[in-house]
């Protein structure tokens with residue numbers, strides 16, 4: 001078997017890359033370890049930057065998102081007994097975010113790939129990469145796929161990054177002493193916009209998926225087990241943290257999904273080796289507080305598509321050679337923003353009284369100074385692509 005680009009992973013990065021390449025007349029095969037049903041049900045991100053929305057619309061896969069996505073023009077920061085709105089329409093005019101589940105993006109992309117006759121293979125076993133320096137190929141389940149280029153879009157736990165010889169990559173990493181417990185519930189959102197809450201008991205986030213489905217996250221200890229979090233305890237804790245301002249009542253409902261996510265910052269540099277190019281979570285991870293992971297994956301894929309287009313069109317490797325450097329500028333901005341939002345809003349056990357005062361001082365600054373609020377707003381809606 002032969003294709004131009006062998007893509008490992010059918011997450012947002014791999015699927016979007018395959019679709020964008022198809023639009024430029026470049027062939028690809030996507031190899032995914034899990035089943036189609038599994039990847040379409042995996043509940044993850046929900047906030048799409050303007051640039052992500054524009055990319056999906058331009059690629060012709062944005063129709064359902066435009067119908068069902070919720071456009072938001074602000075978020076609330078809640079702490080110290082009051083709520084403060086960060087108004088995007090005033091601070092970053094013309095830019096907004098769209099709340100639309102990552103698994104809906106994945107469903108739309110899979111449908112578009114299959115409709116166009118794309119080759120997306122699910123439940124593929126033992127994917128391995130070979131001969132990365134010269135004529136690369138992939139093997140899987142006893143088969144061999146020759147290609148010109150391999151795209152490692154297989155997420156943080158994939159095989160692409162670890163296949164790069166030791167010493168070729170530098171890793172930058174930070175772990176956080178907490179995790180997020182996330183739930184999806186059949187209940188109308190109690191707020192029109194997202195609420196990021198800092199309390200002395202920890203962080204809480206009120207998000208949503210639709211007018212009838214809400215999404216919530218709680219800061220929990222890093223080793224938290226779902227067994228310790230029956231539904232009643234989750235609602236009680238969400239109530240305590242989110243009902244920290246007068247007049248706000250949290251509506252509760254049936255919990256339909258629960259999960260615990262560790263929090264990590266990670267970057268591998270460079271994001272390429274020989275003919276292998278890493279994109280999305282395979283190359284970098286951010287804690288979800290800044291809502292940047294999916295958006296970074298989309299930005300990487302845009303850069304890679306242009307580079308591959310030039311390569312297959314003219315034979316020039318100029319853009320491919322600069323792929324990692326081009327992506328890492330945006331990656332590091334998002335790394336800083338995500339780290340900053342995380343340290344601003346979570347409680348750290350190691351925090352002394354001094355550390356807490358610093359946090360509250362910065363929250364006061366961000367919610368009272370237009371300059372500081374604009375910094376938050378322009379990063380949150382996404383720096384221009």
Ligand code: RFL
Pocket residue numbers: 008009010011012013014031032033034039043044045046047048102127153154155156157158159180182261279280281282288290291292293294295296297
């Ligand atoms: P993915 O989505 O992890 O997809 C990788 C795919 O590769 C497959 N795979 C393999 N396939 C073949 N062979 C192997 N050996 C393989 N190993 C792995 C996997 O099965 C999978 O299908 O990576 P991708 O495409 O780079 O996309 C990245 C995003 O998924 C991720 O950054 C976001 O979900 C992060 N994230 C958020 N990002 C946002 O932009 N906004 C948000 O609001 C947001 N919230 C979140 C998040 C992530 C979360 N979790 C659970 C990590 C909230 C949470 C709770």
Ligand code: PHB
Pocket residue numbers: 044045046047194207208215288289290291
């Ligand atoms: C989500 O809706 O899943 C979500 C929203 C904002 C975040 C993280 C996750 O910062």
